[in-house]
Amino acid sequence: MLKESAVFDAIILGAGAAGLFCAGVAGQLGKKVLLLDHAKIIGEKIRISGGGRCNFTNRQTGPQHFLSMNPHFVKSAISRFSSADFIKLVERYDIAFHEKHRGQLFCDVSAKQIIELLLSECEIGNVEIKYPVSVQEVIASQDVWEVCTQEQKFIAKNLIIATGGLPVPAIGATDFALTLAKRLNIPVVTPRAALVPLSFTSGIFSTMDDFAGISIPVSISAGKNRVHYGHGHFQEDLLITHKGLSGPAVLQASSFWQEGEPVNISWIDESLWDQVANAEESRKKSTEALLAQLIPMRLAKEFSEQLDLLGKNWAEVSQKKRQQLIDLLIHWSVKPAGTLGWNKAEVMVGGVDTKALDSKTMMAKNYPGLFFIGECVDVTGHLGGHNFQWAWSSGYVCAHALI
Ligand SMILES: Cc1cc2nc3c(=O)[nH]c(=O)nc-3n(C[C@H](O)[C@H](O)[C@H](O)COP(=O)(O)OP(=O)(O)OC[C@H]3O[C@@H](n4cnc5c(N)ncnc54)[C@H](O)[C@@H]3O)c2cc1C
Numbered sequence: 001m002l003k004e005s006a007v008f009d010a011i012i013l014g015a016g017a018a019g020l021f022c023a024g025v026a027g028q029l030g031k032k033v034l035l036l037d038h039a040k041i042i043g044e045k046i047r048i049s050g051g052g053r054c055n056f057t058n059r060q061t062g063p064q065h066f067l068s069m070n071p072h073f074v075k076s077a078i079s080r081f082s083s084a085d086f087i088k089l090v091e092r093y094d095i096a097f098h099e100k101h102r103g104q105l106f107c108d109v110s111a112k113q114i115i116e117l118l119l120s121e122c123e124i125g126n127v128e129i130k131y132p133v134s135v136q137e138v139i140a141s142q143d144v145w146e147v148c149t150q151e152q153k154f155i156a157k158n159l160i161i162a163t164g165g166l167p168v169p170a171i172g173a174t175d176f177a178l179t180l181a182k183r184l185n186i187p188v189v190t191p192r193a194a195l196v197p198l199s200f201t202s203g204i205f206s207t208m209d210d211f212a213g214i215s216i217p218v219s220i221s222a223g224k225n226r227v228h229y230g231h232g233h234f235q236e237d238l239l240i241t242h243k244g245l246s247g248p249a250v251l252q253a254s255s256f257w258q259e260g261e262p263v264n265i266s267w268i269d270e271s272l273w274d275q276v277a278n279a280e281e282s283r284k285k286s287t288e289a290l291l292a293q294l295i296p297m298r299l300a301k302e303f304s305e306q307l308d309l310l311g312k313n314w315a316e317v318s319q320k321k322r323q324q325l326i327d328l329l330i331h332w333s334v335k336p337a338g339t340l341g342w343n344k345a346e347v348m349v350g351g352v353d354t355k356a357l358d359s360k361t362m363m364a365k366n367y368p369g370l371f372f373i374g375e376c377v378d379v380t381g382h383l384g385g386h387n388f389q390w391a392w393s394s395g396y397v398c399a400h401a402l403i
Contacts, residue, residue, distance in 0.1 A: 003152040008034045008128075010158035010402050011147050013135060013176070015042040017388055018374025019162030020118035022395030027125020031402055034154055035122065036147070037131040039172035043115040045164070048171070049388070054111030056090065057083040057392070058385035059103035065386040067229050067255055068379045069189055073354040074390065077362070081396035083389050093117045104384045138180060145369060158369045158402045162395070165348030165375035166191055173342070177352060177376030186364055187353035189378040193345035194255035197246035198263065198336035204245070205302050211240045214296050219266040220249045223256030229349070232256030238265065243340065252383050254339055255349055262333045267303075268294045270330050277322070283315040287325070290314055303328055347387055351378040361401035362394050371398045 010026055012019045015037035023035045041047075046054055058065070061083045066074045087105065090097060095117065096108035107113050122129060137148040138159065145159035163176040178188050205211050221233040232253055239247030253263050268291075276282060276293050287309040291300035304310045307324055309317060317325075339345065352372045356365055362377070364370040373394040381387035 005146075005153040005155055006034070008032045008154060008156040010034070010160060011036065011145065011154050011156040012160040012162055013037075013138075013147070014162035014164055014374070015039075015129060015131060016162060016164050016374065017043075017046055017118075017391035018164075018395040019160070020115075020122060020395075021392050022160060022162060022373055022399045023127040023129075024118060024121030024125050025396055025399035026402055027122060027127040029125075029399060029402075031125075031158075031399075033125065033127045034156070035127055035129045036133045036135060036149070036154075037129075037172075038134050038174075040132050042129070042131055043118065044171040045168070046115050046118075046388075047111050048168075049111055050106050050385075052111055053106040053108075054114045055100075055104050055106050055385040055388070056097070056114050057086045057105050057389045059083055059087070059099065059105065061103075061381075061386050061389045065382045065384070066379055066390065067194075067232075067349055067382075068354055069229070070354045070378075071230075073357075073359045074379055074393075076360045077393040077397045078389065080400075081393045083385075085396075086389065086392050089117065089121075090114075093120070102384060135176070140184075140367065140370075143369075156369075158371065160371040160373060160398055161352075161376060162372075162374050163376055165351060166342050167193065167345040167348055169342060177372060181352045181356075181372070184364075184367060184370075186356045186366070189350040189353050191348045191350035192258070193339045193342050194349040194380055195251045195346035195383055196254045196339040196341070196344050197241065197244055198250055198254055198257065199244040199338050199340055200334070201337040204334060205240075209242055211298060211302070212242045214240045214299060215247060216267065216295060216299070218249050219269075220253045220263060221256075222253040222261065222263045223258070224261075224264075229256060244336070248383055251346070255347070255380060255382070257336065257339075259338065260335070262335045265332045265334070266330045267299070267332060268329050270326075273326070273329065277314070283313070285314055286310075287312050287314055287317060291329075346383070347380050348375060349378075349380045351376050354378050360397060362398040363401060369403055371401070373398045 009031040095113045139146040147154045218238045234252040236249035238249040288300040288304040362371045374391045
């Protein structure tokens, strides 16, 4: 038998980064908040993030670090609750952290400290958290929202959808937000896996296994000539794996890549190569020995072999071949077969269309009291802590806008 209905100011579905943070803020603003999640363990994505150390924000987060059909959408939320604001909170909890690379901040000890912080903020705000709970139905009923679970009906003026994106279904990801949006005639931008390794049908090199494990700084770009989501260009490390290409460079580019398009990679810096190729002492060296001054020898040999230059003295290499080598090393273009999919993706590109939401509050324009926050919205951060910052910022503005 169903228990009697319970009434709250706000019901939040999804106790991940955005839901937990929003719940804590709303609770501390005096709202009576219920947070529901279907998973047996909550905050799992936070726990596994950043290799277990959670890259919880980025000192440099700005609108330029996000992909969305509307690149201006993030501006209001990330300025009202910025990375500096989240850093202050982390410092208040005495969580030791360090900066790794270009503003990326990680916990010194464990990502679990961020989960504890969020749970503690919820406790201060008297948030009621229930999990695992299976949400059976969401009903828009006059001025309130009804959420039906197997045991009970919950009622609130505000319903916040924070059920995340599609990556890693094994730890609880679902398409709940997208299905609900569609049912309510709220437009959805078709989702695709992002921050994900790229796969190739035929080996990019003679035998991929010989090169697996090589990590090398490259310049990479994807998404040229596209209107929406634009063009991504990054200088990061690329990792060759048995299955294809990965590492920060490729993960970043994958967010901009779409099926059928190439990715472009410069394996070496053109001006450094000019210096090496034009040095007097280079004339008597083999092509691979020159290349090996800038890239690992295994790759140097592979590229030389592809142009039939293996063992050739640089002085004997024709201008035509030299140009071909530059094309290969600096303008390398390759078409991936696909990505490694939702199980290996860190985030989702696409989601609830921002044109249906108010950027200052995250409220659905046609549904007073209904909010979408975090990854389920068509806002995707670059690698480097920007995705969590979006979860905190969107959760914060939503909490302040509850009716
Ligand atoms: C391996 C990995 C590493 C990552 N590392 C980083 C990093 O270091 N830095 C960074 O910024 N970002 C990182 N990310 C991305 C980041 O984890 C997400 O962007 C962020 O968690 C999104 O927050 P969210 O609250 O929107 O969704 P989530 O944190 O995914 O939370 C969604 C919650 O909703 C629940 N839920 C789903 N469906 C239902 C349903 N039907 N009913 C009830 N509850 C439901 C889920 O159980 C989950 O608890 C990483 C992602 C992965 C996969």
